[in-house]
Amino acid sequence: GAVVSQHPSWVICKSGTSVKIECRSLDFQATTMFWYRQFPKQSLMLMATSNEGSKATYEQGVEKDKFLINHASLTLSTLTVTSAHPEDSSFYICSASLGGRGSHTGELFFGEGSRLTVL
């Protein structure tokens, strides 16, 4: 299967600071990546679709000015949590799909996840 790498795996920051999380597709090119957020004991909630070379598409209720997404190359998407607050503490997971080229249509390959704790 395809490999997606995410960094950092965990980060602790002070309230009001910004944090950048990177998501890389290591052995394939991903024109589209997805960013999910997961709170404890809850399922994955799609935040946004990251599109290479264009603006990200945000889901309803997700602030685009707070969660900045940049997809400057076919192998890298970044999520920046700006002016982080304790309520932003969560598990952020990126994912990518091979589209119709994968073994299963639409199968998602996930990064390792990044656990953000805002003090």
Added chain:
Amino acid sequence: GQNIDQPTEMTATEGAIVQINCTYQTSGFNGLFWYQQHAGEAPTFLSYNVLDGLEEKGRFSSFLSRSKGYSYLLLKELQMKDSASYLCATPWGSSNTGKLIFGQGTTLQVKP
């Protein structure tokens, strides 16, 4: 709209068989996925069903009934390492871009 329902928690005994159900309502249909997620880790792919019937893969099997909007994941010969959350997911609408909508997940606890 789209909606996916699955039980929140289940408990089973090591060596036993457990069935985790999932019901879904989608505007289109392009398959149903099951993922396994251990605490603090990213989900890993278990199975994909797009046609009705049972797909068997080792100790894990997945079943789909499109007419009933129903799927289940069957885990046989349970092992302690199977304690995890199991997520049911479908593609958004009828797309195949990888945009998945997830159920709330079923936390399975396997006891000795």
